[in-house]
Amino acid sequence: MAPQRILRSLPLYHANGLRAKHAPTPAAHRRPLPIIRAFPRTPRAPAPLPLSAPTPSASSAALDLIAGDMAEVDKVISARLDTGVPLVSQVSRYIIAAGGKRLRPALLLLMCGALGYTGSQRFNLAAVVEFIHTATLLHDDVVDESTMRRGRPTANESFGNAASVLVGDFLYSRAFQMMLDSRDMRVMEILADATNVIAEGEVLQLMNMGDASLDEAAYLHVIRSKTAKLFEASTQLAAVLAGASPDVEAACARYGQALGTAFQVVDDVLDYAGDAAETGKNVGDDLREGKTTLPLIFAMQRGRPEQAELVRSAIQQGDVSRLPQLIAVVKETGALDATRAAAAAEAQRAIDALAMLPPNSFTEGLLQLAAQLLERRA
Ligand code: IPE
Numbered sequence: 246m247a248p249q250r251i252l253r254s255l256p257l258y259h260a261n262g263l264r265a266k267h268a269p270t271p272a273a274h275r276r277p278l279p280i281i282r283a284f285p286r287t288p289r290a291p292a293p294l295p296l297s298a299p300t301p302s303a304s305s306a307a308l309d310l311i312a313g314d315m316a317e318v319d320k321v322i323s324a325r326l327d328t329g330v331p332l333v334s335q336v337s338r339y340i341i342a343a344g345g346k347r348l349r350p351a352l353l354l355l356m357c358g359a360l361g362y363t364g365s366q367r368f369n370l371a372a373v374v375e376f377i378h379t380a381t382l383l384h385d386d387v388v389d390e391s392t393m394r395r396g397r398p399t400a401n402e403s404f405g406n407a408a409s410v411l412v413g414d415f416l417y418s419r420a421f422q423m424m425l426d427s428r429d430m431r432v433m434e435i436l437a438d439a440t441n442v443i444a445e446g447e448v449l450q451l452m453n454m455g456d457a458s459l460d461e462a463a464y465l466h467v468i469r470s471k472t473a474k475l476f477e478a479s480t481q482l483a484a485v486l487a488g489a490s491p492d493v494e495a496a497c498a499r500y501g502q503a504l505g506t507a508f509q510v511v512d513d514v515l516d517y518a519g520d521a522a523e524t525g526k527n528v529g530d531d532l533r534e535g536k537t538t539l540p541l542i543f544a545m546q547r548g549r550p551e552q553a554e555l556v557r558s559a560i561q562q563g564d565v566s567r568l569p570q571l572i573a574v575v576k577e578t579g580a581l582d583a584t585r586a587a588a589a590a591e592a593q594r595a596i597d598a599l600a601m602l603p604p605n606s607f608t609e610g611l612l613q614l615a616a617q618l619l620e621r622r623a
C-alpha cells in the first residue's frame with residue numbers, strides 16, 4: 246500500500262479531521278511569501294545579525310561554569326551559518342538569534358568539563374547538536390502549525406512553510422558536514438542514530454494524534470524519541486570525546502536520556518499551566534493538535550466519568566475552545582501534580598546516573614540542572 250494510503254487508512258488520522266486541517270486551503274495558496282519576494286535575485290553577503298546570549302535561567306550557576314565555552318560555540322554557530330544563499334541566512338539567523346536556552350550544547354559542555362575533556366571538538370559538536378535541535382524546531386513548527394516560538398512569530402509564520410522546511414534541511418545537512426570534522430565514527434554513529442530516532446518519534450506522534458486511548462508507555466516512547474534522544478546524544482558525545490570507559494559512557498547517556506524525558510514532561514505541563522510570556526510559545530498548542538500528553542492521560546485516569554469524557558472528546562476533536570475547562574480538569578484531578586511527580590522521578594534517575602562521574606564542579610552543575618528542572622517556566 247502506498248504510504249499515503251496507509252496513513253489515511255489509520256482511523257485516528259481521520260478522527261480529528263487532520264486531513265481536512267492540513268489540506269491546502271485557497272487562503273494558504275494566496276498567502277504571499279513576502280521575504281522571498283523581498284530578496285534581491287543576486288546573492289549578497291547577509292547582513293550580520295548578532296547572536297543573542299542564551300535566555301537566562303534559574304540554573305545560571307551551572308551555566309556560569311561554561312559561559313566562556315558557550316561564547317566559543319556561538320562563534321562556531323555564526324561561522325557555520327555562512328552561505329551564499331541569502332534566504333538560508335535570513336531564516337536560520339532569525340530563529341537562532343532569538344536565543345533559546347542552548348540547553349543541549351550546555352549539557353555537552355558541562356559533561357566534557359565533568360570528564361576533563363578540553364579539546365576544541367567540543368565546540369564543534371555543541372554547535373552540531375544546536376543545529377540539529379534548530380532544524381527539528383523549524384520542521385516541528387510547520388508540522389504543528391505553531392505561530393509563536395522564542396517569544397516571536399515562528400519562522401513558518403514569518404517566512405512560510407516552504408522556507409522553514411528547506412532551511413531545516415540546510416541545518417541538518419550542515420550539521421552532518423560539521424560532524425565529519427570529528428573524524429570519529431562513534432560520533433557520527435551517535436548523531437546519525439539520534440537524528441533518525443527523532444524523526445521516528447515525530448512520525449509516531451503524528452500517527453497518535455487524536456488518539457485519546459494512548460497510554461503512559463506509548464507517550465513515553467514518543468518523548469524519549471523526539472526529545473530525550475538528542476539530550477542523550479549530547480551527553481554521550483562528551484563521553485566519547487573524553488575517551489570514557491563504557492560504563493561511564495552509559496551513565497552519561499542515561500543522564501541525558503532521563504533529563505531529556507523530564508524536560509519534555511515539564512514542557513507538556515507548561516502547555517497547560519505555563520505563561521506564554523515566559524515560555525515564548527502559545528499555551529494550548531498540544532490540545533489544538535489533538536496531542537495526548539501525560540497531563541491528559543492522568544486526567545482521564547483520575548477524573549470522574551464526565552471529566553474523562555470531556556478530555557477524551559477534546560483530544561479527538563483537537564478542540565482548543567475547551568482549553569479553560571481542560572485546564573480546570575487537569576488541575577482538579579491532580580493530573581498536573583502527578584505529571585510533575587513523573588518528571589521528578591525522571592530527574593532523580595538523571596541525578597542517580599551522576600554517581601558514576603568524577604565529583605567536581607561540572608558534575609555538581611549537572612546535578613543542579615536536574616534538580617532545578619521542575620521549576621523551569623521557560
Ligand atoms: C523545545 O526545546 C522543544 C522541546 C523539546 C520541548 P527547548 O525548550 O530546549 O527550546 P529552546 O531552544 O530553548 O527554544
Ligand code: IPE
Nearest residue numbers: 381382385389443471472526
Ligand atoms: C518539539 O516537540 C520538537 C521536537 C522535540 C522534535 P513539541 O512540538 O512537543 O514542542 P514545542 O512545544 O513545539 O516546543
Ligand code: MG
Nearest residue numbers: 385386389391
Ligand atoms: Mg511543537
Ligand code: MG
Nearest residue numbers: 385386388389
Ligand atoms: Mg511537535
